[in-house]
Amino acid sequence: MHFKKIINNTLLRLIIVLGFSLTAFNIHAFNGGGSSKFSMPKHDFANGSVNNQPITNMDDLMFRQPNPNVNVNGIGIFVYDGMFSLDALGPYQVFKTAALNAFFIAKKKGPVTMSNGITINVDKSIDDVSKLDVLLIPGGAGGTAMQTIDPEVLAWIKQIDQTSIFTTSVCTGAWILGAAGLLEGKDASTHWYRANEMLTKFGADYTGKRWTRDGKYWTSAGVTAGLDMSLALVNHLFGKEYTQAVMLDMEYDPQPPVKGGTPKKSAPIIAQLMQDMYDFFLINFVNCPLGTPGACLFN
């Protein structure tokens, strides 16, 4: 088989749009080129699902792709010390594979160290960002509890939410949305750990679903559920075939080695032990009334 020097323009556009994950490859064919000369079809980012007809040809697929001219402000993922890495990095990978403009934002620019020790450098602070199409808040344990009592963080989230198209959380990130007052009267998902007690504090109803959509608020269950929710968002925006393209890139056909992943699907003693373990770290936070000064959490 020979290298396809001549390919059709539609495929080339697909390559440019979907090819983000391949950019480390040294493509001589692109030298002197650039994506600016290819005009993208318009897409209504806000409404999503504008066209649920199956895709039958390349031009249809192109139409489903994001339009950078609409998606100006992009998808901001708020990151903080102590967060669970996959809560943010899973959705980030999904959004980047879908050629969406996803990036990280921290309270201050600089290194952010996740609970498992991974450190990333963040070049946008909350002072730099006043508007986002999509806000995503990842979860964690103690680090997350700290965000729920940080007035600057909560004020910024409320500000972003005023004009966001979607406000979303993964895992216990819902605690932060809740502390910002954004889940009042809403259905929501969160990590299973004392989910009912926590969401009740925020005036929200725990659905127990993998992810929950209530108006513009999308919330997911713990950690890995962020993958499913972000794919669901891609599906909502661009339809099934485009989502399948992203899932193929990530070969997302999950097959857990054993039954589990929720308390009900696990051996009762394991679910109890895990809850006891989390209690050791978090029960004071769970029992603190909403809006309590930080001292309450740690005594």
Add this chain to the structure above:
Amino acid sequence: MHFKKIINNTLLRLIIVLGFSLTAFNIHAFNGGGSSKFSMPKHDFANGSVNNQPITNMDDLMFRQPNPNVNVNGIGIFVYDGMFSLDALGPYQVFKTAALNAFFIAKKKGPVTMSNGITINVDKSIDDVSKLDVLLIPGGAGGTAMQTIDPEVLAWIKQIDQTSIFTTSVCTGAWILGAAGLLEGKDASTHWYRANEMLTKFGADYTGKRWTRDGKYWTSAGVTAGLDMSLALVNHLFGKEYTQAVMLDMEYDPQPPVKGGTPKKSAPIIAQLMQDMYDFFLINFVNCPLGTPGACLFN
């Protein structure tokens, strides 16, 4: 509910072992303490699955946990520019949650930038590491092709493999294991993209499975399959209940929003378009004979 100042010793050990993901939390109870005074039961890391009896009490669970004294050399994840982030960060999260000693190794110390732009700092080089219990090689596209023609990287992998307990890959990481000559005559998994052609070059048989175990060689399908394979490894070592504890922590009960994730489960036109897109970047590499100098890949 009051904070459990008095908890039993077994639970405390569980907290110490499994509590890695919570370390950002400021635990006053641990001040002046430390895990050194808690002795861990012995565990045979090499054999795995030594006891498949169900766990019925806390002491049983403790027995399944990793013993840091056996797991001296840990789990080394080889990282490189252009790799797919989740290939490495997914398994890393699984291993850390399972309290295993996982860490990153690069050809040279310093920043490694993944295909989606995430940069991590790596503090171990291949010169620092001559032995590993488990080696894991993540995949990618062009960046991965570069590794397959890097004699220093391949020599290091062969050296590590001589004494490893498990040699593993995620996604197109199998191309690197293959280029090192380690998959000759083996069954293997890899990313679906031209998987048969690629594995045939290395003398391996593509199984099409989510992950494949052939002796000490474990290989997985693309990107997200690394989560399933690393959980399967935890399951192999420590049994179902311990794996369920890890899966509960990550709430790993996946529910993709649409059917897909493999070419067969996707719309035919999408699978074809994705293959065409990869071909644009990689077909020359696919067609290069094994061991070809780098120039062949990029012309």
